[in-house]
Amino acid sequence: MARITYVEFNGTEHVVDVANGMTVMEGARDNGIPGIEADCGGACACSTCHVYVDSAWVEKLPARDAMEEDMLDFAYEPDAERSRLTCQIKVSDDLDGLKVFMPEKQI
Amino acid sequence: MAGIVVVGAGQAGAALVAKLRALGHDGPLTLIGAEPVPPYQRPPLSKAYLLGEMDMERLFLRPESYYTEQGITLITDAAVTALDPARRQIRMGDQTLDYEQLALTTGAIPRRLPAAMGGDLAGVHTVRTLADVDRMAPEFVAGRRMVVIGGGYIGLEAAAVGAKRGLAVTVIEAAPRILQRVAAAETSDYMRQLHAGQGVTLLEGTPLERLEGRDGRDIAAHLADGRVIAADFVVCGIGITPDDALAQAAGLTIDNGIATNAQGRTSDPHVWAAGDCASFPWRGEQMRLESVQNAIDQAECVAANMLGADQPYDPVPWFWSDQYDMKLQIAGLGTGHDRVIVRESGSARSHWYFGGGTFLAVDAMNDPRAFMLGKRLLTQRRSPDPARLADPAVDLKDLLR
Ligand SMILES: Cc1cc2nc3c(=O)[nH]c(=O)nc-3n(C[C@H](O)[C@H](O)[C@H](O)COP(=O)(O)OP(=O)(O)OC[C@H]3O[C@@H](n4cnc5c(N)ncnc54)[C@H](O)[C@@H]3O)c2cc1C
Ligand code: FES
Numbered sequence: 001m002a003r004i005t006y007v008e009f010n011g012t013e014h015v016v017d018v019a020n021g022m023t024v025m026e027g028a029r030d031n032g033i034p035g036i037e038a039d040c041g042g043a044c045a046c047s048t049c050h051v052y053v054d055s056a057w058v059e060k061l062p063a064r065d066a067m068e069e070d071m072l073d074f075a076y077e078p079d080a081e082r083s084r085l086t087c088q089i090k091v092s093d094d095l096d097g098l099k100v101f102m103p104e105k106q107i
Numbered sequence: 108m109a110g111i112v113v114v115g116a117g118q119a120g121a122a123l124v125a126k127l128r129a130l131g132h133d134g135p136l137t138l139i140g141a142e143p144v145p146p147y148q149r150p151p152l153s154k155a156y157l158l159g160e161m162d163m164e165r166l167f168l169r170p171e172s173y174y175t176e177q178g179i180t181l182i183t184d185a186a187v188t189a190l191d192p193a194r195r196q197i198r199m200g201d202q203t204l205d206y207e208q209l210a211l212t213t214g215a216i217p218r219r220l221p222a223a224m225g226g227d228l229a230g231v232h233t234v235r236t237l238a239d240v241d242r243m244a245p246e247f248v249a250g251r252r253m254v255v256i257g258g259g260y261i262g263l264e265a266a267a268v269g270a271k272r273g274l275a276v277t278v279i280e281a282a283p284r285i286l287q288r289v290a291a292a293e294t295s296d297y298m299r300q301l302h303a304g305q306g307v308t309l310l311e312g313t314p315l316e317r318l319e320g321r322d323g324r325d326i327a328a329h330l331a332d333g334r335v336i337a338a339d340f341v342v343c344g345i346g347i348t349p350d351d352a353l354a355q356a357a358g359l360t361i362d363n364g365i366a367t368n369a370q371g372r373t374s375d376p377h378v379w380a381a382g383d384c385a386s387f388p389w390r391g392e393q394m395r396l397e398s399v400q401n402a403i404d405q406a407e408c409v410a411a412n413m414l415g416a417d418q419p420y421d422p423v424p425w426f427w428s429d430q431y432d433m434k435l436q437i438a439g440l441g442t443g444h445d446r447v448i449v450r451e452s453g454s455a456r457s458h459w460y461f462g463g464g465t466f467l468a469v470d471a472m473n474d475p476r477a478f479m480l481g482k483r484l485l486t487q488r489r490s491p492d493p494a495r496l497a498d499p500a501v502d503l504k505d506l507l508r
Contacts, residue, residue: 022165030170032177034129039403041148041168045427045436047479067434067475073504074479 002095006033006051009102018091024100025049025086035102042087047071048106052082054099061089061098076103109135109205111413112197114187114353115212116140118148118402119382121168123210126410128177136179137204139197141186142236145171150399152240153264154429157247158271166237190357192375208377208413211354211365212406215347215383215397220256225318230326230340234261235347246340249273254328254338256315258285260428262344263298267430270305277336278307279328281314291447293458294435294470301433310334349384349395362386362393369419371409379413381405387420398426423485425478436478439468439485450477452499457481459496466490476503483507 004027006014018027028036028049040046044067053061058081064072068088072078086100111127113120116138124138140146147166155161164170174181182199189198190209197204217233220226232243246253253269255262258280269276278285284295299309314331318341321327328336349364360366360374363386371379371387382402386393396405401422408420426437441460444467448459457477460468466489469481480503484491491506 026165029168030173032169032173039399040427041150041399043150043154043427043429043434044475045434046425070475071479073476074483 002091002093002098004091004095005097005099006035007099007101008033008035009104018095020092022091023087024051024084024089024091024095024098027091028086035106036086037106038087040087044068044071044085044088047075047085049086050075050078050103050106051084051086051100052079052103053084054101055082057098058082060094064088076105076107109195109207111136111208111210112204112206113138113210113212114190114197115214115350115382115384116142116146116181116183117212117214117382118146118168118399119212119214119406120210121146122403123212123381123406123410124174124179125169125177126407127413128179130411130414132410132414133178134207137182138174138179139182139185139187139199141184142238143184144237145169145174145181145183147237148399149235150427152237153234153261153268157240157244157265157268159244163237187353190353190378192357192359192378195377206377208379210406210409210413211373211378211380211384212382212402213350213353213384216350217343217347218345220315220318220343220345223317224315225320225326226343228318228320228326228341230320230324230338231318232340232342234265234342234344243340243342247272247274251275251339252337253277254279254326254336254341255344256328256341257344257346258282258309258311259289259344259346260286260426262342263302264428264430265342265344266302266307267305270302270307271431276307277328277338278302278309279313279315279330279336280309280311283312285309285311289441290470291441291444291458291460293447293449294472297456297458297472298430298435301430305431310336347383347397349386351384354378354380354384364393364395366393369421370412370417371405371420372412379409381409389422396422396424398424400425423482425482433473434475436471436475437468438471438478438482439466441468441470443467446493448493448496450496450499459491459493461490461493464490480504480506 037048255278365380386395444460446461455474458470471478
């Protein structure tokens with residue numbers, strides 16, 4: 001399990017516990033946290049689950065694969081270092097304390 | 108307790124109630140679904156879930172607690188049996204429920220082979236609901252023979268799962284080529300090669316005549332050209348029809364599904380419709396889309412309009428399909444195209460549809476950048492230069508400039 005902080009674009013923080021094996025996207029969805037739309041349900045097909053990862057976490061997360069990289073390239077205002085698709089990040093104990101920031105909009 | 112009632116607890120119904128609450132509507136809100144589970148996503152049913160790589164709970168669009176927390180009355184396992192627009196009432200068996208406004212998000216019903224063609228034999232499956240797939244999944248055992256009727260996206264995805272699990276798979280397509288209704292020949296060719304490379308037998312231009320079951324189970328698929336294919340089970344992916352039964356019986360206008368205006372309102376001012384069941388005016392006809400994009404976007408548009416927004420639904424359609432390790436992503440609608448530009452670099456490939464010089468759609472195979480760019484161009488109503496598109500040396504991003 002990992003405690004994850006989701007920060008809405010307006011600054012509202014949501015701190016929730018997400019079970020191992022879930023994705024960071026599902027953690028937001030299942031807790032009704034707005035800002036992550038996840039239209040494709042985690043298929044890496046829509047890019048509407050985009051966040052900026054807290055700088056301290058960039059290195060600690062498993063790297064993006066080519067598919068995620070390419071989708072992010074055309075996301076709304078991507079950041080070369082901090083942008084991630086939350087449906088591609090699997091939760092494990094190692095992610096305890098993760099903090100992610102929502103973009104102004106998803107598309 | 109009248110308020111807003113939504114009939115059909117699927118992708119569109121779930122999006123509609125969530126949007127109503129997100130927009131601040133705090134009146135009574137009821138979501139009614141015939142299936143025994145909370146709203147869930149269907150795409151994994153023919154992909155990861157069928158492969159056994161995804162648990163059922165992860166299909167749910169929201170946990171059940173979401174509806175309680177949001178003050179949404181979710182009634183599952185309950186079919187709405189009648190709609191009375193004059194009284195603004197729906198019926199579930201002998202129970203009635205009043206509404207101020209109603210939304211129909213009843214989805215679609217998979218086409219079945221007629222019984223005369225063997226459609227009701229044991230071992231003949233359709234792929235629409237969780238129950239359908241739970242019934243079908245135990246059939247996917249290595250070494251067994253599977254026949255897929257219909258080379259559309261759902262049939263091809265089921266075929267891919269079968270091949271991946273070590274089954275002997277034959278796809279039977281009546282039209283001259285797979286995906287004929289939805290894609291250009293270039294895309295059909297690509298998919299044909301993909302499946303052939305995985306050992307799937309594709310028979311195109313070969314209508315099925317009938318299925319015959321021996322001992323209730325051993326199935327023989329008789330083709331119009333006289334061939335007979337033996338199967339342990341059969342998967343039908345021959346399309347869907349909009350579920351407009353309630354609307355039709357209530358006297359609402361039906362035209363390629365439940366007819367709505369640009370705002371998503373049906374012929375009755377208090378009844379709205381969205382998703383697979385609904386048609387909307389688009390480029391001079393009543394258009395109906397069968398996709399997650401449409402279910403979400405149209406439902407969210409209707410939610411806003413139920414609260415008085417008066418905004419038209421003007422979608423940029425998009426879709427995806429996963430087969431083996433190949434991801435197909437489609438932006439736009441290719442219907443009416445007269446030219447296809449092929450772009451290839453490495454394993455990424457994209458087919459760009461043009462009609463009368465206007466960019467209409469892109470099929471992107473293992474090429475998310477082409478999909479994302481195509482979607483953006485369609486949103487901006489811009490057409491890329493075909494010559495530069497076809498040149499792999501030109502970076503896709505430069506086409507935005
Ligand atoms: C196997 C499969 C794979 C797919 N893959 C993709 C994909 O990769 N990408 C994509 O974009 N789209 C895909 N789709 C299409 C997509 O899932 C549908 O377009 C979408 O689910 C439509 O949403 P909907 O809410 O209109 O209908 P549904 O999700 O079907 O929901 C309608 C619900 O209404 C209920 N209902 C109907 N009548 C009544 C009644 N009288 N009373 C109560 N309840 C009622 C039904 O039981 C159903 O649960 C796929 C579909 C299937 C079946
Ligand atoms: S949910 Fe669609 S890309 Fe992540």
